[in-house]
Amino acid sequence: MARNIEWGCGAANRPTRVSWVSVACFAHTLQLAINDGFALYLNREISAAGKLVGHFNHSTVASKALQKKQEQMGLASHRLIQSCKTRWNSVCEMFDRLVEQRWAVAAVLSDRTVTKLQDARILELKDEYWQLMEETQHVLRALKCATTVISAEKDVSISNECKLHLVQSAEFVSSAPMLSAMLDPRHKHLGFLTPAQRVVANMKLVELGEAVETGQEAIEQAGGHVDDGSANTGAAAATQASAMALLLEEQYSTQLDTGIDTEVNNFLRDTPPPLDCNPTDWWKVNGRRFPRLAKLARQYLCIPAT
Structure with a gap:
């Protein structure tokens, strides 16, 4: 079959x-x-x-x-x-x-x-x-x-498979199980790989993240919350921000770098949860912080290992 x-x-x-x-x-x-x-x-x-x-x-x-x-x-x-x-x-x-x-x-x-x-x-x-x-x-x-x-009843994502592999080929580093492990907050540091293999895996994750759409729709799908303040409040905030930018010039801009490289680095620097944590529950809480990776996590963590 x-x-x-x-x-x-x-x-x-x-x-x-x-x-x-x-x-x-x-x-x-x-x-x-x-x-x-x-x-x-x-x-x-x-x-x-x-x-x-x-x-x-x-x-x-x-x-x-x-x-x-x-x-x-x-x-x-x-x-x-x-x-x-x-x-x-x-x-x-x-x-x-x-x-x-x-x-x-x-x-x-x-x-x-x-x-x-x-x-x-x-x-x-x-x-x-x-x-x-x-x-x-x-x-x-x-x-x-x-x-x-x-063979557990819960949390049997393919992300658990990587640490159990006895042989890790070059192709395996960029495979679906490896990418799923990187998106699993418990296994994201890939301590079972060599430094060179971790670099390759990180590059593959960044490559996939670049193709992911961002914006309000992605944030909502990632479990984030969109502010529903009035239009007047938003306009006032925009005017104030523009005036501040003109006053203090561009080098004092507080705009955050939301590139995929920054998102991946912030995700990897984040403290990993305990091993008994459910990765899908973790992403429900933290999806807004990493919208691109959250979208990838929904695609890869749903793959069963068996």
């Missing part, structure tokens, strides 16, 4: 009707990458660990013996977790639990009143398997955390 949609978007692009860019589902892409890694490096370990966990989950004798060993060794009374092919996170959970209960499991397997010698030889994991499970714990936990973030 996804390929059909992507092909349809490509067909729509060819007659120059629209200029849609295909953005892959990040969660699905991450899952495919992790499964490829499992197939290349961890298939044997996952299979062997699954057999070991299955033995304890299906044997009442082994399960009770494990509980006794946990009490004797002062370990937490936790059941072993079986992995599921459709949930790669379960591999991380299975490895974590096995590493936690390693010595209790080994004690049960070495007890001939509980486990037969023939079964123990089949179920016991090699030292290299245990070592590999310990070494991959940090990586799998980080990937599990990334999956949790991207």
Whole structure:
């Protein structure tokens, strides 16, 4: 289905009707990458660990013996977790639990009143398997955390995707996810990029901002408030300002620079909100201060990451 949609978007692009860019589902892409890694490096370990966990989950004798060993060794009374092919996170959970209960499991397997010698030889994991499970714990936990973030019920904008990317190509710096991250007040400083990459990303944002219309309509769309004072008051203020300008000459003019460069610089200098802040709520409050960027934010922050 996804390929059909992507092909349809490509067909729509060819007659120059629209200029849609295909953005892959990040969660699905991450899952495919992790499964490829499992197939290349961890298939044997996952299979062997699954057999070991299955033995304890299906044997009442082994399960009770494990509980006794946990009490004797002062370990937490936790059941072993079986992995599921459709949930790669379960591999991380299975490895974590096995590493936690390693010595209790080994004690049960070495007890001939509980486990037969023939079964123990089949179920016991090699030292290299245990070592590999310990070494991959940090990586799998980080990937599990990334999956949790991207699968949340709220605030799943594509702006959250950039900090989770493990590989950042030159094209990625000016891509939709990166621009969305720049427009997200939480991630705008792009601390995960090199200084040179940040310069390129900022230039791309300025380039897009130059094409955005400004004025009263843009300010209203950005959530700003337009003063509804009387015409006489406005005329008096204009006359007073003109007289002041004539009196103090142009070098004392108080007219603000509203160029896109200034707007981007002011936005980047602004204190970022906490990570649990909803970026759309932030723009509702601050849209009037950055009207061009607010319009871009509405276009990019609405793109879902998954």
